[in-house]
Amino acid sequence: MNRLAEILDEAALTGRAVPRLTDRAALDVPAAYEVQRAVIERRRERGETLIGVKMGFTSRAKMVQMGVDDVIWGLLTDAMLVESHLDTSGLIHPRVEPEIAFLLDRPVRNPADAAAAVGAVAVGYEVLDSRYENFSFTLEDVIADNASACGFGLGPWHSPRDVGNIGLLLEVDGRPVASGSSAAILGDPVRSLTAAARLAHAAGIELQPGWVVLAGAATAAVPLPAGAHVRVSGAGLGHVEVTTR
Ligand code: OOG
Incomplete structure (x- = not known):
């Protein structure tokens, strides 16, 4: 596991894509999550430090785009939080997608308590950068690669509210490039939060107060070029912007 984690970690550090791990090793889902944990251990x-979790493949658009059909999760660290600028020069082939984010204000000991632990909600975006050549992978590969997590940004936090049907818009250089409803996220992003709590529980990880949960994209991801201005807005939730170089 450690050797496989090292391959992915080195790919991220050097910005050089690698062949799929499943081309060289037999990985099932539990083993892939072990690799993911080892990747995170290297970052730690x-x-x-861990500051949250992200869900993946919670919408049809993403499942179809990437050719996989199961909900997965990855872990977020403080180094992934993007402020107003993102340097893409060390990245491999970054993509961006709009997200709904939850901020927890108490620990989630039981998946049934996840919704009640939400202290705030926001619109956000995720930057994905698969460490695999051609952004192509099996379910096990992408799990091992921490669900392609690379960076994320958040709009202003709002008091908890129904986020079951929020219009999301992603603009690059003033042009709308993706739009959708948060309803595309498992019917309601709160289901994604509950799924995150279930996966965390099964993995023996407790979701902590102050942690962010990214519920997954409502749209397909789009390429994130250098020198771009990206704006993601969510109806009633304001917007978040990032400039790349
Ligand atoms: C994997 C991550 C998927 C989402 O929101 O569905 C994901 C990928 O597409 O590279 O984060």
Whole structure:
């Protein structure tokens, strides 16, 4: 597991894509999550701290785009939080997608309590950068690769509210490039939060107060070029912007 984690970690650090792990190793889903944990362990050894989790493939649009059909999760560290600028020069082939984010204000000990633990909601975006050549992978590969997590940004936090049908718009350089409803996220992003709590529980990880849960994209992801201005807005939730170089 450690050797496989090292391959993915090195790919992220050097910005050089690697062949799929499943081309060289037999990985099932539990083993793939072990690799993911080892990837995160390497980041923690470099001083990064866990600040949340992300869900993947929670919408049809993403399942179809990437050719996989199961909900997965990945872990978010403080180093992934993007402020107003993102340097893409060290990245492989970044993509961006709009997201709904939850902020937890108490620990989630039981998946049934997840919705009640939400302290705030926001619109956000996720930057994906698969460490695999051609952004192509099996379910096990993408799990091992921490669900392609690379970075994320958040709009202003709002008091908890129904986010079951929020219009989401992603603009690049003033042009709308993706739009959808948060209803595309498992029918309601709160289901994604509950799924995150279930996966966390099964993995022996407790979702912590102050952690962010990204519920997954409502649209397909779009390429994120250098020198771009990206704006993601959510009806009633304001917007978040990032400039890349
Ligand atoms: C994997 C991550 C998928 C989502 O929102 O569905 C994901 C990928 O597409 O590279 O984060």
